[in-house]
Amino acid sequence: MKYVQGKYIITEKKAIAREIYSFVIACPEVAEIAQPGQFVHIRANGFTLRRPISICGIDKAKGTLRIVFEIRGEGTSEIAKLNEGDLIDMLAPLGHGFTVRKNFKKVVLIGGGIGTPPMLPLAGHYGEKAVAISGFRNASAVILQDDFKKTGAEVILCTDDGSMGIHGFVTQPLKDLAEKGGIDAVYACGPMPMLKNIAAICKENGIYCEISLEERMACGIGACLGCACRTVRNDEEYFAHVCKDGPVFKAEEVLF
Amino acid sequence: MADMSVKVCGVDFKNPIIPASGVFGYGREYEELFPLDKLGGIATKGTTLHLRTGNFAPRIAETPAGMLNSVGLQNPGIDHFIETELPYLLTKDLVVLANIAGSTPEECAQVAEKLEATDVHMIELNISCPNVKQGGAAFGTSCEMAAEVTRQVRKVTTKPLVVKLSPNVTSIADIAKSVEAAGADAVSLINTLLGMRIDINTGRPILRNNVGGMSGPAVFPIAVRMVWQVASAVKIPVIGMGGVSSGRDAIELMMAGASAVQVGAAIFTDPYAPVRIVEEMNEFLDSKGITSVRDIIGTVKPW
Numbered sequence: 001m002k003y004v005q006g007k008y009i010i011t012e013k014k015a016i017a018r019e020i021y022s023f024v025i026a027c028p029e030v031a032e033i034a035q036p037g038q039f040v041h042i043r044a045n046g047f048t049l050r051r052p053i054s055i056c057g058i059d060k061a062k063g064t065l066r067i068v069f070e071i072r073g074e075g076t077s078e079i080a081k082l083n084e085g086d087l088i089d090m091l092a093p094l095g096h097g098f099t100v101r102k103n104f105k106k107v108v109l110i111g112g113g114i115g116t117p118p119m120l121p122l123a124g125h126y127g128e129k130a131v132a133i134s135g136f137r138n139a140s141a142v143i144l145q146d147d148f149k150k151t152g153a154e155v156i157l158c159t160d161d162g163s164m165g166i167h168g169f170v171t172q173p174l175k176d177l178a179e180k181g182g183i184d185a186v187y188a189c190g191p192m193p194m195l196k197n198i199a200a201i202c203k204e205n206g207i208y209c210e211i212s213l214e215e216r217m218a219c220g221i222g223a224c225l226g227c228a229c230r231t232v233r234n235d236e237e238y239f240a241h242v243c244k245d246g247p248v249f250k251a252e253e254v255l256f
Numbered sequence: 257m258a259d260m261s262v263k264v265c266g267v268d269f270k271n272p273i274i275p276a277s278g279v280f281g282y283g284r285e286y287e288e289l290f291p292l293d294k295l296g297g298i299a300t301k302g303t304t305l306h307l308r309t310g311n312f313a314p315r316i317a318e319t320p321a322g323m324l325n326s327v328g329l330q331n332p333g334i335d336h337f338i339e340t341e342l343p344y345l346l347t348k349d350l351v352v353l354a355n356i357a358g359s360t361p362e363e364c365a366q367v368a369e370k371l372e373a374t375d376v377h378m379i380e381l382n383i384s385c386p387n388v389k390q391g392g393a394a395f396g397t398s399c400e401m402a403a404e405v406t407r408q409v410r411k412v413t414t415k416p417l418v419v420k421l422s423p424n425v426t427s428i429a430d431i432a433k434s435v436e437a438a439g440a441d442a443v444s445l446i447n448t449l450l451g452m453r454i455d456i457n458t459g460r461p462i463l464r465n466n467v468g469g470m471s472g473p474a475v476f477p478i479a480v481r482m483v484w485q486v487a488s489a490v491k492i493p494v495i496g497m498g499g500v501s502s503g504r505d506a507i508e509l510m511m512a513g514a515s516a517v518q519v520g521a522a523i524f525t526d527p528y529a530p531v532r533i534v535e536e537m538n539e540f541l542d543s544k545g546i547t548s549v550r551d552i553i554g555t556v557k558p559w
Contacts, residue, residue: 002288005527048323048472048525049316075318091527216316216462218323218524221288223281225301225330226316239309239330244285 003094003221004029007087011064017143019071020114021080022056023088028063030092036121037097037187037212037248040067041220043089044075050091051075052217052243054189056117056144057124065092068117068143094220095247098210100125104184108133108177109153110170110198112190116144118212120151122187127152133173135190139164171197178205185209192256199251209251215242230255258541259548260534262296264493264515265416265441267377269296269351271534272549273506276497276520277302277355277380277420278327282341283348286527294531297351299444299518300341302382304356305363307333317453317462322472322499323521324451326465329357334367338374346375353418357382361395361405369412379415381406383435384422384447396422396447399434410439418495421445421486423475428482429489436490444495444518445486446479472521475499480512487513487554501529503536513554 012024030040034055041050057066071077082088100122109119109132116134123130130153136142138161148155156173157165166173171194177183178201188198189212202209215227222244231240231253240246240253260271275286277299283292292298310330317324331337337354345352354376358364368379383405384396395401406419419435421428423446432443448469453462461467479498487494496514500506501522509517522529541549 005289043525047318048321048521049318050524216314218316218325218521219279219285219527220524221285221527223285224279224325224524225281225310225327226325228310228313228315228327228330230312239313 002033003092005089005091007089010082010084010086010088013082013084016068017141020068020143021071022066022068023082024057024064024066025088025090026064027090027092030090031058031060031063031065034058034065034093035097036100036125037118038093038095039247040065040090040092041094041217042079044078046078047075049075049218050220051079052094052214052220054118054212054247055093056120058121070114091220095243096245098122098187098212098248101185105129106131106183108174108183108186110174110186110188110190111135112170112188112194113137113141115188115190115212118189119187120144120147123148123151123153130154131156131177133158133170135159135170135194137161170194171201174198174201178202178207183207188212195251196256199254199256202251210248211251211254212247213242213249213254214247217243219243258538258546259550260538262516262550262553264495265378265418267351267416269516270349271296272510272516272537273530273534274299274351274353274495274516274518275523275530276518277353277382278325279520279523282337283345286523289527290531292345293349294534295350296516296534297353297377298345299353299355299380300337300345301331302329302355302357303331303334303337303367304329304358305334305367307331307336312464314462314464315468317468319451319453319470319472320474322470322474323524324453324463324468324470325448326463326468328465334370338370342374342376351377353378353380355380355382355420361408364405365408365412368409368415371415372413376415378418379409379413380418380420380444381409382420382447384420384424396431397425399430402431403434403438406435406438406440416441418442418444420447422447423478423482423498424450429485432486432490436492440492442493442495443486443490444497446475446482446498449475449478471499473499473501476501476505480508483509483514484512484556500533501525503533503538503540506533506537507540507552510549510552511554511556513556515553
C-alpha cells in the first residue's frame, strides 16, 4: 500500500498565525506509512481540484498526521472552515519525500514562510544534529518555532523586516554555516527565488541539497502529468512531476 | 442488479464506464486504489509517434465547477506504450482504448499502424486536443480535415476506430457525419472546451500556455446537448463524456444517446468516481426496475 483515500477525523484545529491553520488528523493507516517531505491531497467541498498540503507532523504511535496550511484562495479557505470532529477527505500519503540518513552528523533545514511546516518532521528525525532556519515576512507570520525547539534542533529565525529574529533572508545564516563547514545536507522548502539561492550556495560549497517544490496539481499521483517541473537527470532535460517524482528533488536536478 | 454490459462496435464492455484519456495515465497509479477490472474500459493517455515533453507549467487551473488543463500531450511515445504499458493493461479484464494523436494525418496513421499488430481492443483517434500548436484541435475543427485524418487512419487499421471530437466547433453534428463517412466506427465526445483564466494580481494568464481545455461539472450540459445532436445525426455509436461526476449524470448522457460514458475531471475530485458511478447507475436502474443499462441508450423523448 503506497497511498489511500478516505475521510478522517480532525482531532485538533488551531489558528497559529493570521490565516494559517494547524490540523491534527487521526489517520493511522496514513501515519503508518508517511515519510517526511510527503504531502496529503485534500478535497475542498465544492471544488473540482484537491489541494496539496505538506505533512508537518507524523506520529506513528498515536496514528496521527499534522498539517499546517495557509489560506491562499477559495479552496484552502474552504478547507479552513473544517472544525475539530469534522471529517477531512484525504488522498495520502503522496509523493517522494526527503532522504533521511543516519550517518549525517549535521544538517540544515530551511523553511521560507509556509514552506516551513515540512521541515518539522526532519527536525524530529535529526534532533540536535539539525539547525532549523526559518524565514518569514514579519513577526506576525512566524510559526512553529517552539515546535522546532522541542526537537532539540538549533533554531535560527529571520524576518524580512527585522521585526523578530535576524533582520534579513535565510540565506545569510546558511552562508555562515556553509563557510564553517561540516554540513552533510541542506533541506529546504519555500519560494522559488529562495530555493534557487540556497541551491547555488550549496553547489558552491559542495553540500548535498534537497528542495521541496510546489506546483498547481490535479491528480496528485502521477497520472495526469499536470504538475510539471523542469529537471535534468543524466544530462537530459525533462519534465518531471511534482506529485510523483517530487515534491522533493535533488537541488542539482531542478532547472530554476 | 441490472445488467450493466454494453457493446460498442462489437466490443463487449462489462459496464459502460471508462476513465477518459489524460486523467488516468495508463492505469497504474489508480490501481493502487482499486482493481482496474471494476472498469468497463480505459482510454489511455494520448500517445504520439515520438516522445513529447508537453507544455511548461502551470498546466492546471481551477475554474467554477471545473478546471483547465494544458498538459500538451506529454507522453513517452507509441513504442514505449506498446512495449511497456499495453501488455500490462491487456492482462486486465477491461477494454483498452488506445488514444492516439499526431501533428499530421500521416503521423496519426503511423501510430495506428504500429497498433495494428497488437491486441489493443480499440483505437480512439484524438482530433481535438486544444493544447498542441500543430494538429490536435486543427483537425477537429474542419469537416475536411477531420475526414482526411480519419480516412488516413482507417486505411491502416482494422481495429474499431473511435474518433474523439472537439466541442470547439460551430456544428459538431457536421464533423461527426464527416468522420462517419470517412470510415469511423464510433465517435467520442466531448473533448475539452477552450478556456482561459487570468491572475488579476499579475495580469498573467494562470496557464503558461495562456489557454487550455476546460472540463468538469460545468461543461456537463454542453456534453448532453452535443451527444444528443450527434447521436441524432449519425448511425455509428457515440461514447459520451464531459463533466460526468455521478451515476445520474452517466444515465442522462446515455439517455441523450451515448452507448458508453467516459469520466474525466471527476476522478481528480474523487479517485473512486468511476467505480462509484457504476454502483450509482446500478442503483438507479434497480429503483426504476430497468433490467439492462442498454435499455436507456437514446431513450430521451425530446419535446
